[in-house]
Amino acid sequence: EDSVFVGHLADMSGPTAFVGKNYANGVRDSLAYINAHGGIDGTKLRSETIDYGYKVPQAIAAYKKWKSREGMVAMQGWGTADTEALISFVARDKTPVFSASYSGHLTDPTGKNPHTKKPAPYNFFYGASYSDACRGLVQWASDDWKSKGSKGKPKFTHIGANHPFPNAPKAACAEYAEELGFDVLQPVVVSMKPGDFKAQCLSIKSSGSNYGYVANIGGSVLSLIKSCDTVGVDIQFMSSIWGGDANMFNAAGSGIKDYIFPTMTPFWGDDVPGMKLVHEISKMSDKSGEEQRVHHYMRGVCSTYFMKEAMEWAKKNGGITGENVKKGMYVNKNWVPKGLEGVCLAANWSNEDHRGINQVNIYKGNYENGGVKVEKVSQVTLERRDDWLGY
């Protein structure tokens, strides 16, 4: 094979563009970089990035186009809506999809867990699932509560819109929080769109909640932080993987006080071996090399590189086809793509369990004289509990 095709669905203009753009750049630059450096052992990666603006029909059309016109072997996807919509198509077409939707049920390739509606054998993602990340945060919160020496049961609140993405970890996380001895309060619904959330903040305040899981992204989170700051809510915010990054911190400014957020990669400036490669990759779209990428970019890179190595295995073992790439994902254990040591966490996929990553790094952001300082506060490794598979 001279070349194979990889489709890339991105949201750079739609409602999730705020983070979608960073992640998409990571994927796009990686694809370009791989090609510029010999491809998959000589096989070039043809690719096309389509900005589907978070519209499902457009995502499907793009998928079909790639499938029928380009003979796509694997796809880098994006959001919850399109990933879910494509599950059965990709399973039927045997096309592995590496999405940025980390919904728990995508980790169940065989449909073992009773919560899983439909097995997702061809879905992969790099990162802890939303549920797992939230579990990690709760675990941290539990330790935090104890270490502060506070008395009584800590109270936990899920804060987010009533939509698939923010709701994804809601039940799972609440269950675990209860297990850890939290008093789980009624979730507070705030819209995905920014607005004045003082009302919700006031009721959070009056409920006396201690830990709030912020499930939304972008402007909505910003509004929430500002509104709660105004009315003086004393709560420990903990965000989802998409809810804390440099862009958000810059916009929120002084509102950021002990803001907890998870990551699955280091930051741009961190001194880890693999960061050199990431900087090189970044130059694919930023020749000056000056741009500081946020950590979503790194996840895009990791997602692409895991795919790359699976393809390399596939090439050696019968050719780069969807099926072989999927098999390639199961070969390595404690797998870190070459050159990205310290950037991508060690991953383990198996054909029964698609929870590639079960580790969450927990950081804290604080506004200090004109900028936000982040520091690592903890690292949580989650058990691979059977009842958590796909949930």
Added chain:
Amino acid sequence: MSSLSMRPCGDFRTSYKQDNTIFETKTIRWVTIFTIIALCFAPLVVDGYFITLLIQISYLGIAALGLNILVGYTGQISLGHGAFFGFGAFASAWLNTSLHIPVFLCIPLAGFLTMGVGMMFGAPAARIKGLYLAIATLASQFIIEDFFARADWFSGGASGSMAEPVSLFGFAFDTDQSFYYIALFSLVFMFIWGCNLMRSRDGRAFVAVRDHYLSAEIMGVKLNKYRLLSFGISSFYAGIGGALYAHYLGYVSAEGFTIMMSIQFLAMIIIGGLGSIKGTLMGVIFMVFLPEVLESGVGVMKMTDWGNIPMVVDGLAYIKEMAIGLVIIGFLIFEPEGIAHRWTQIKNYWKFYPFAY
């Protein structure tokens, strides 16, 4: 709004039956039939991508026709069509998974369920008119959307619900190519249904209500019944379209049926032509192909020098979106009455050719 009735010379009608046909002329009739037959062979000729687009046109077209019956023919603007479309999708999936009704029955049943819901939310139409009604339907959009996210038993809540493929006599229509026939059949059926509706009693009553509801009532048309019925029929169409969508994807998620979708449906019928059945189809085709065409445009642009200017490369996504906005605006500025109207004018022009009038 041509006041002339124009038919080619030599086309004399000798009975009312001939004069009452759906198609203006024999030629048009044969062209239509031929097109449908040709479409039946499409999967043999064109690739999967194209088939997807045709399927998209089918389910969106059915729903859009419903909206046109409501907006174009009855004159009641609805901003909640996307939600009804979604309701049809969930309803069909729900009927199938929880009541185990075969899918091919679920689709029409979902239509009727949606019809019921549509009439429930259309009930204010008996009292509210015009833009007030439009905003009331906006309220139904949000309320139904909220319901999707909340009603776990019905929609699967946040995790969505699965929809089985259509199967008939043991044959599962689970590939694009086979589902295409279901979609095409539904489209043709629903459009013929629509054409016939508009040339029979209740269809005329809709238009009468739109054009002059006061005098319509005095002519014996039950005003409230028809205002409500048109909501019902429009939701019925939306429900069918939604159900097809669900069984095509195999999965329904609460996220897709937003106000943007409702607006997109409106755009389709306005661009195609309000109160025109063939216009509806044209509008849908237009709106489905527009992003695809622009996407290829972006592809072409990347290959030129322009594709290297960072400002442009970064902005391609936005430029594409902007182009969609611009095309809609430009289209309406130059063709405010929709494609169907321009079509008629072109036809008339050729009939009189070479005489200008």
Added chain:
Amino acid sequence: MNFELLTQLVINGLIVGLLYGVIGMCFVLVYKSTQIVNFAQGEFLLIGAWVCWASLIYLELPFFLGFILSLVFMAGFGVLLQMVVLRPMIGEPIISVIMVTIGLSIFFQSLMKWIFGVSPQSYPQVFDTQSINILGLNVEMAYLMSTVIALIIMVAFYLFFKHSKHGLAMRATAFDQQASQSLGVSVKHVFAMSWGIAATVSATAGIVLGMVNGVSDSLSIMGIKVFPAVILGGLDSIIGAIVGGLIIGVLENVAEFFDSQYLHIGNMYDIAPFYVLLIILWFKPYGLFGTKDIERI
């Protein structure tokens, strides 16, 4: 019952509601003079907020200068927009014109993203004290500023519609463009004027919101959020828009109160206004203050 919380929520509702009222007024203005439901209203807010933000950050103007500059810019923008896009639509079916505003909204939404990016941004600090305490509730200074501005705008609107011939002309144009034209009313000028005013006033609201919540592309959702307010008051009533705004503002907050304290349904804050809207419309089909259509035959 937690009365303290309830009071705070009601005050908050009134303050936010006033802002809804101001945005609603712009709607009403455009509707009253052109019969157009402006779906690009939210984008007006967005553009205003971004332009002001840019003038503060890039031009480093003092706030009030930047503010005035943005308003002037928006007035020109409104007029220009009207000239280029909406003027050719004069006399076309209303629904096509409404669709054009939807097209505009798509266009400007993307344009703003292109120019200003998709990350939310904050305004530099404008007031020394960001918020002050009213009856136990912290309220942002920006909201108080908007209250004052809103009141001024309202009075101005009232006088304008009641007493100037342009006000008359706007109403006449809305009713029957051809007839107004036959009386020498320049439909174009009327349209330009109303769009200019609407854009300016919306920008004010956008800037206030930007100061409070930060600017981001989804600010434009406000354009849709005020629909219930406008309809509740009656599409063609300025007073109605204000009252409707206040009602919706309070309603959201009270809904949140009952939701969080008793019902635990979630999302009532966003949805309750729509339920109430349906109920009120059932009893008052033209909103609280809207004028009835004339049904003579």
Added chain:
Amino acid sequence: MTESILKVENVSLAFGGVKALTDVSFEVPRGSVFSIIGPNGAGKTSMLNCISGRYQPNSGNVIFNDKIVTDLRPNDRADLGMGRTFQNLALFGHMSVLDNIMVGRHHLLKNNWLTGPLYWASPAQKEELAHRRYCEEIIDFLEISHIRKSVAGTLSYGLRKRVELARAMALKPKLILLDEPMAGMNLEEKEDMARYILDLNEEFGITVVMIEHDMGVVMDISHQVMVLDFGKKLMSGLPEEVMADPHVKRAYLGIEDDDEIEEEAVKEAS
């Protein structure tokens, strides 16, 4: 069965402060042409609206064919056989003339939104065509066959009035209410219209209630005339009697002197 097809008993109607009708009673004999005249704003149209159900009188009753119809919706009155035309044209502007007339058949047709769309597979087609045939007869009768397929909104004023009449006739009414059927017509067209009205009265046996300002027409074709003024019934009687009444002459016709009547009447006629 009584002699009168329509009885109006003590009808009063007020809009806010404006008293459009005050205690008006009259009877319309079956098979007659009954004219209502009166100055502008006298409440003539309001009277027709009360009869056809557009307005609900504040008090009083409307009895049609011995049935009290005061509380019925307009469409129910149409079912009972009441048709009307309007002062300010109220055609369905975007429909063809033929469809406009077919709407008049609405209450007589049986097909609905389920059977109608099945068209060939249901009795709908047969029914539609049968009624179409009836409409064609009306079209022939009113001589509008050349515009059968035109869009009603683009027709000239006079033709639209004629289409309105056709639409009202399609209802197969026993009583037809005409609101200024000859306004805006020239002599020739008025003559045509007068002929149609007489024909539908005499040949189809439809009772006609007509508002008209053209005294020539009123004098010539009506059997009875009622005069309304400021919402009150001034008088009613034979056309000649009414025309001779000094009050009518002054308040309505604007004639001061007895001698002028003849002369003026001639002039008004055109």
Added chain:
Amino acid sequence: MSQAAAKIQTATPMLSVNNIEVVYDEVIQVLRGVTLDVPEGDVVTLLGPNGAGKSTTLKAISGLLKSEYGEVTKGDITFMGERIDKKNGEDVVRSGLIQVMEGRRIIEDMTSIENLKLGAYTRNDSQINQDLEMVFNYFPRLKERTGLAGYLSGGEQQMLAIGRALMARPKMICLDEPSMGLSPLLVKEVFGIIKKINQDQGITMLLVEQNANYAIRAADYGYIMESGKIVLDGTQEQLLSNEDVKEFYLGGGNEERKSFKNLKSYKRRKRWL
């Protein structure tokens, strides 16, 4: 004022319509070469059957065709020496020509006074209130009806429409069927007022009418139009004495007035075309 009215007609007429053709919707031709002149200070009437194109002619003159997808495709129109066929409706009004449209077209959701004030939209002087009084002088009953104009009766609306046009202080008014729907008394009144306005203020009038009897008597000159063409024209005396006009427009002709009752014939009457 009356001096102005008495001014002798100038060589060039105030309004001249020169061989215009009008097409609706790019395909429907309605006017096929219409030419007519209106001298300053005169009342000119335009008669013709329904659908002849009278209203279309007036709309072409006052620039209102565009909003109905109509267009003057040929010929020109000059008003006081200025081409106006390409002008917008509002500019035509500003140059002093105003139309009272067919069907009154008052703004129903404004009060009568507001409607009248709207008529004065193009003016900037301070005499508006004075002119309101003038209108109320002509139409006393308008003064009593202070509610929304939509609830006025047909006749009242017609008066309001004429009064509204007067408020613009035009040099010329085009009236489209002003007597439609008016009671005999009012028809008389309205024509009286038209004549009076013409004489008092010297306002030139172009009068489209169905009521030929009154119209010709009120006019100095008349045109008759059929199927988009002018088929006959003449002075008041000429028209009044023309046999065809007498028979088809005035009724009567030489014989007695026909009664409407006895019209049983289906004969197609003579046309000029």
